Amino acid sequence: MENIEIQATARTPHIAFIPAEGKFILEGESYPEDTKKFYDAPLSHVYQYLEHPTAPETKFVFCLKYFNSSSAKVLMDLFVAVEEAAIAGHAMIVEWHHAEDDDNMQELGEEFSEELQTAKFALVTF
């Protein structure tokens, strides 16, 4: 499976996916003009990977400064898929990074992590 590398813009985050290393990164701001159009193609690869994860352990790193409500839906769907892969027996780790003083982003991470029972979840401050 090919790597994904999408550079950040003012309204869209940096997306990196390295299937061989089991690493996914979403970083920056996310309020795309067309959320579906922006995320559909890269995430279809990630969803495909989650059907049959090849790395011994897969890590999802979220390092977002801001995301709008349409992007929240994308994140929620991804969390659900990660949890499903974990339930299927694959080691899954989700890291939610937030600025130290950003309790808003921290609360969103904590709330979304309610979806994760089998997958591991960690809050990381920057």
Place this chain on the structure above:
Amino acid sequence: MNTETKKFDGAAFLALRQQLESRGIVFSYCGYLNENILSGIGNALQSKMAIEQTDQKISRGIFSTFVEQVQNVIRYSEEKIGPEERKAQELAAAAAEGRDANPILDDGELRYGTIAIGEKPDGTRFVTCANMVLNENVARITESLESIRGLNRKELTHLMREHLKQGPPAGSKGAGVGFISIAREANGNWEYDMVPLANSQYTFFCLEAYF
């Protein structure tokens, strides 16, 4: 200058500006909106708050609310011009002139809204947004807003996850959690109003969030 021969009176325009200023409005836009305008005003708003060293939490809340409010206008304002409206206009014009209709290119849609960001004398900052909605949708929007009235940020965060899991309601063009997101950012400090227009199918819907 002889005022009697003056073709353009800037004083009236100044009065409009002063009226906005008297309400503490720092940023305002009234007209057709699209995503590019959202980007442009959003960028200026972020710069302004950075220059003034606005508290990070407040500036994040204001910016986030601004984005949700403008995206609500872009998705739902009933005053719009797009390919469908222009096609209908062209068909009507062609029929009236007895000719074939010209093809209409899809070069985007614009929706009309009003947005204002400012500060009240007591220091409370506000993000206000308004657009026309159909009278028949007023009850649904009212119900949706009343259902989240009085909820604090924690409760709204939880509700947002529940709604995201359920999926968007019929007719939603986003995640269906825009109002919850705005209420959440404002920690429950928001108000709305529905102003009916005389002899019209439209109601002026205003939503204001405080920081």
